[in-house]
Amino acid sequence: MIAFAIAKRIFIQMFRDKRTLALMWFAPLMIFTLMYFLFTSSGTDTTYKVGVYNLNPEIVENLEESHVEVTLFSDGEQVEENIKNNQLVAFIAQTDAGPIEITYENSAPAKSAVVRAKLQSALVKLQLGAFASLAQQAIAANPSLVQAVPQQPAIDEQYLYGEADSDYFTTISPILLGFFVFFLVFLISGMALLRERTSGTLDKILAAPVRRFEIIAGYLLGYGFFAFIQTMLLVEFVVRILQVTVAGSLALVMLITFLAALLALSFGVLLSTFAASEFQMVQFIPVVIIPQIFFSGLIEIGTLAEWLQALAKFMPLYYIGNALQGVMIKGATLVDIGNDVVAILLFISFFTVLNVLGLKRYRKI
Template identity: 90%
Template sequence: MIAFAIAKRIFIQMFRDKRTLALMWFAPLMLFTLMYFLFTSSGTDTTYKVGVYNLNPEIVENLEANHMKATVFSSEEHVAESIKNNQLVAFIAQEDAGPIDITYENSAPAKSAVVRAKLQAAIIKLQLGALTSLAQQAVAANPSLAQAVPQQPAINELYLYGEEDSDYFTTISPILLGFFVFFLVFLISGMALLRERTTGTLDKILAAPVRRFEIIGGYLLGYGFFAFIQTLLLVEFVVHVLHVAVAGSLALVMLITFLSALLALSFGVLLSTFAASEFQMVQFIPVVIIPQIFFSGIIEVGTLAEWLQFLAKFMPLYYIGNALQSVMIKGGTLGDIGNDLLAIVLFISIFTGLNVLGLKRYRKI
């Protein structure tokens, strides 16, 4: 068949183009590894520097026991200069028994929030210590009060999904997996067909007695093979090298990822028909790819406005991210992700059909 002949030619071209193969097969591994270390290396042991003036020593002690480095100042004058010169996250001052005044550096609001939470925890710990001391004194004076003091019950924590040490990377790893496959296949397939069009290869194919669906089928078959290899490499690398937990079936993860690659392939080929150069192809990325990232699960879609939730239904990455999260985090089965898979297959069918119709721009067969 003509489709197999086109696919064979693509095989030969791709195996000769080592740079494209490296981009398609090994770039996702490096990107995923980088994201893994970026998110997992930021532990909870980060120390924050704060300046204190006339603060209760017990509060200072509680702060330092909670990953805070307190520098004691003899004056609360020139707070701004003290923060800048000593690279402080905040300056905490108190006038005798008066209120506590906090000045935050606040170039990174997240750090300010951490200091605020740790200071509140230190104050609460001080108050609880005082209450406990009073309670012990009261019980010592009147032992019958011991029965009136409620005992703290034991707390047993159970998790429906994930483990106690699950981190943010565990949540976004399915989304990253789907996105890297989708983006790179989209870019490579679109550029490849565009190059064939601009170099005249596509015109030569169209000059032969071949049907449009055979041409598109050949491209999907040829690049689909390399997308399948990419899926195997990336999923195996993520699971067995980076040890990302998969609660559900690994075969389902591979199926979703492969369908994501086919979707990106058909989408990239479609958009390449509207681009006259590689630069125009790149210009599509901020229009059709980047907006989808925000609906892929990075931001909880259920918390968005209703019209944005409705808009998410038209984003392919929404279904890809949802399906991968269901399987990898929640242990979902084929029945649980059936609607997402149906939507992905529907997108592939629509884009493939539009690709066949799009070839009419170059020749009517």
């Protein structure tokens, strides 16, 4: 069959191109490993430097217990200089019987938010300590009050999805898995067909009595094989090496990831017909790939405006991310994610038909 002959030629060509194979098979492993360490590195011992003037010693002690490095100053003047010279996140000052004044450095608002939360926690702890002291004094004066003090009930925490120690990487790993497969297969397949066209190889194939469908099928078979290997490597690496928990079926994760690769393959081949050079192919990335990231699940779709939620339905990565999150985090079955899988298959079929029709630009068969 001609399609298998085209696929065989792609096999030989790809195995000779070690750099492309490394980009397709091993680059995602390296990127995923880096992302893993970035998002799972423990930040519990992170300290935040804060300057303090005339603050209640108990508040200062509570701040230090919550990993805040407190530096005491003898005056509350020159706050801006103190923050800059001592690399402080914030400067906290209190006048006698006056309000607490806080000046944040705020070049990193996230740090300001952490210090704000820790200060609020220190104030609440101070108030609770005062209330506890008053309660003890009242009980000492009237022991019968012990029965009137409500006892704190035990808390039994349960989680529908994930565990108590689930981190942010666990949440976004299904989205990253689908995105990396989609992006790299899109880029490599698009560049490969573009190279075939500009080098004249596609013209030679079209000169033979070959049907357009057989040409597209050959490319899908050829590059689909390498996409399948990529899927197996990446999923096994994420699950076995990085120990990312998969609540559902591992085989279903591989199936969805492989379908994502096929979708990217058909999409990349389609867009390559509209590019005249590798540079033009790269220009498609900020137009058709980057916008999809925001609809892949990194941002909760339900929190977006209604017209953006409707727009998400036209993004392939929306269905890929939704399906992978359902299986890996919620333990969904094929029936549960059936709509997403059908949408992915429809995208693949749609782009494949457009690829066959697109070859009319080069020869009517």
